[in-house]
Amino acid sequence: MSLLRVTDLSKGFGGVLAVADLSFTINPGTIHSIIGPNGAGKTTLFNLITGVYKPTSGRILFDDVDITGKPPYELAALGMSRTFQNLQIFFNMTALENVMVGAHLHLQPRLLASLLHLPSVRRRDAVCRERCVELMEFVGCGKYRDADAASMPYGALKRLEIARALASQPRLLLLDEPAAGLNATESREIDEVIKAVAAKGVTVVLVEHDMKMVMGLSDHILALDYGRKLAEGTPAEVGKNPDVISAYLGAAN
Amino acid sequence: MQMKARTTGLAAMAIILAVMPLTFPNGYYYDIADTALFNAVVCVGLNLLIGYTGQISLGHAGFFALGAYASAILTLRWHVPPLVALLAGAAMVGSLAFVIARPILRLKGHYLAMATLGIGIIIFIVLNTESWLTGGPDGLTTDNFTLLSWKLKGDGGWYWVGGGLLLLAVWLSLNLIDSPVGRALRAVHGSEVGAEVVGVNTTHYKVLVFVVSAVFASVVGSLFAHRIGLITPGIGSFFRSVELVTMVVLGGMASTFGAVVGAVILSVLPHVLTAFEDYEAVVLGLIMMTTMIFMPKGLVPTIARLWRRRRASA
Numbered sequence: 001m002s003l004l005r006v007t008d009l010s011k012g013f014g015g016v017l018a019v020a021d022l023s024f025t026i027n028p029g030t031i032h033s034i035i036g037p038n039g040a041g042k043t044t045l046f047n048l049i050t051g052v053y054k055p056t057s058g059r060i061l062f063d064d065v066d067i068t069g070k071p072p073y074e075l076a077a078l079g080m081s082r083t084f085q086n087l088q089i090f091f092n093m094t095a096l097e098n099v100m101v102g103a104h105l106h107l108q109p110r111l112l113a114s115l116l117h118l119p120s121v122r123r124r125d126a127v128c129r130e131r132c133v134e135l136m137e138f139v140g141c142g143k144y145r146d147a148d149a150a151s152m153p154y155g156a157l158k159r160l161e162i163a164r165a166l167a168s169q170p171r172l173l174l175l176d177e178p179a180a181g182l183n184a185t186e187s188r189e190i191d192e193v194i195k196a197v198a199a200k201g202v203t204v205v206l207v208e209h210d211m212k213m214v215m216g217l218s219d220h221i222l223a224l225d226y227g228r229k230l231a232e233g234t235p236a237e238v239g240k241n242p243d244v245i246s247a248y249l250g251a252a253n
Numbered sequence: 254m255q256m257k258a259r260t261t262g263l264a265a266m267a268i269i270l271a272v273m274p275l276t277f278p279n280g281y282y283y284d285i286a287d288t289a290l291f292n293a294v295v296c297v298g299l300n301l302l303i304g305y306t307g308q309i310s311l312g313h314a315g316f317f318a319l320g321a322y323a324s325a326i327l328t329l330r331w332h333v334p335p336l337v338a339l340l341a342g343a344a345m346v347g348s349l350a351f352v353i354a355r356p357i358l359r360l361k362g363h364y365l366a367m368a369t370l371g372i373g374i375i376i377f378i379v380l381n382t383e384s385w386l387t388g389g390p391d392g393l394t395t396d397n398f399t400l401l402s403w404k405l406k407g408d409g410g411w412y413w414v415g416g417g418l419l420l421l422a423v424w425l426s427l428n429l430i431d432s433p434v435g436r437a438l439r440a441v442h443g444s445e446v447g448a449e450v451v452g453v454n455t456t457h458y459k460v461l462v463f464v465v466s467a468v469f470a471s472v473v474g475s476l477f478a479h480r481i482g483l484i485t486p487g488i489g490s491f492f493r494s495v496e497l498v499t500m501v502v503l504g505g506m507a508s509t510f511g512a513v514v515g516a517v518i519l520s521v522l523p524h525v526l527t528a529f530e531d532y533e534a535v536v537l538g539l540i541m542m543t544t545m546i547f548m549p550k551g552l553v554p555t556i557a558r559l560w561r562r563r564r565a566s567a
């Protein structure tokens with residue numbers, strides 16, 4: 001049974017299809033990578049899956065529930081979360097608070113209880129804080145727990161977004177270029193984090209240009225070009241595919 | 254750490270509030286202080302919307318006026334007890350804010366400013382024209398605030414009510430900000446899409462904070478009506494709405510104590526500046542401009558940062 005099933009999905013921007021008639025499935029417990037040259041529609045696909053954009057046509061099933069057109073916060077409640085290629089950090093908050101927002105759904109936020117700071121609120125917050133600190137250490141940005149997000153370096157912010165997404169306890173985690181802009185050492189560390197996340201049973205969908213990372217991590221790869229499926233299969237299969245090689249290397253050169 | 258700062262801030266405020274009246278030579282000073290306290294409470298509520306959630310309202314004087322008129326009308330025409338009238342006014346304003354919030358909070362930036370401005374203006378016009386209910390431009394006279402057999406009167410009385418209410422408002426605001434709801438509000442300010450993908454229904458929280466801040470304004474408006482004795486549509490004018498926003502911005506956005514400081518300064522300053530007579534407005538404008546140019550984050554956050562930096566280097 002598939003965790004995510006995408007059928008005939010399309011998204012047009014003023015006549016241009018950024019995603020075109022795309023169908024694929026993602027099985028639970030796998031690391032699934034989506035590759036393709038710049039502008040291939042990878043981020044648009046993420047935006048469609050997570051409800052940030054509404055598709056022009058097509059359907060998306062999550063756990064066999066039709067989620068097409070549902071807003072992101074409802075999908076988060078169903079167990080889906082993501083990070084962003086262009087960071088979407090809460091720069092007006094501390095690092096730890098950023099992660100604690102990630103745990104929003106698990107805190108039963110109530111206005112009156114929050115206004116009065118009832119003991120129940122404080123107790124849940126204390127437990128949540130501890131868990132979020134652990135998550136920050138898990139992704140490798142623990143030393144920034146009390147820092148203002150605005151004062152953190154780029155690499156740490158990338159990790160912070162992963163920690164925030166994990167705090168929502170997703171079953172499906174979508175990472176949009178988590179290693180972009182990082183040096184080789186940092187990339188390897190992110191690699192380890194993704195493996196560790198997957199080992200916890202979270203299904204990971206990864207968009208990444210770092211081919212070494214993609215080939216090493218993925219159970220399954222989907223290659224896109226101009227919004228269409230170019231190839232699909234295991235890393236070995238996709239790596240041998242002549243269309244992929246020409247599209248990818250052609251664009252890279 | 255945050256807990257300690259909160260208690261210290263509240264304690265300091267309580268002490269200042271308690272000591273202040275000792276420096277008042279006459280009743281006129283109480284008048285100014287009461288006005289400052291009332292404005293401060295409205296601004297603490299407005300700051301939740303503007304400073305923390307990153308939304309704007311140029312119509313909050315309208316909610317203040319609705320609270321005031323609800324209290325005046327209910328107590329005078331229907332002899333409703335003042336506290337009941339205050340609560341009824343708050344419920345009415347809260348419901349109104351709830352109904353209009355959903356469509357307008359989908360707007361952003363200038364559009365949101367325009368929409369809230371429009372609401373303020375509509376309220377102002379209704380207060381002016383529906384004379385059968387509101388007394389039109391002449392306004393309505395109001396009675397003292399009574400609770401059972403206790404009657405609130407005199408300068409001192411209102412001062413302590415205003416001070417107590419401000420402490421309560423600041424306490425509630427500090428609590429809220431450091432809670433799951435408050436973090437969700439601040440997340441809306443930080444990145445709406447970032448908040449949505451971890452489960453924050455951003456529309457819900459924008460509506461919620463709009464209603465809360467409107468209720469703050471309404472409650473203060475109700476008390477204001479009883480304190481002042483005569484209310485006119487002017488209390489809900491566009492100018493008053495702008496003044497409230499200016500107080501929040503001057504004191505410091507996303508700072509509860511900043512909202513208080515901004516409200517106090519802009520309430521007191523005109524009285525200090527009467528020495529400048531005709532140039533009062535000009536001096537006020539200059540002070541505002543210099544602050545905004547040199548301290549765009551507002552007074553309290555800027556000073557707090559300088560203080561932290563000095564302590565760090567010491």
Ligand SMILES: Nc1ncnc2c1ncn2[C@@H]1O[C@H](COP(=O)(O)OP(=O)(O)OP(=O)(O)O)[C@@H](O)[C@H]1O
Nearest residue numbers: 013017018036037038039040041042043044045085
């Ligand atoms: N909001 C939008 N409005 C208009 N066009 C858009 C929008 N978002 C994406 N596009 C277009 O859709 C196409 C796919 O963009 P997308 O960002 O999905 O590519 P990508 O595969 O993520 O590329 P990259 O590797 O550079 O991140 C591009 O041509 C882009 O210009």
Ligand SMILES: [Mg+2]
Nearest residue numbers: 042043044085
């Ligand atoms: Mg992209």
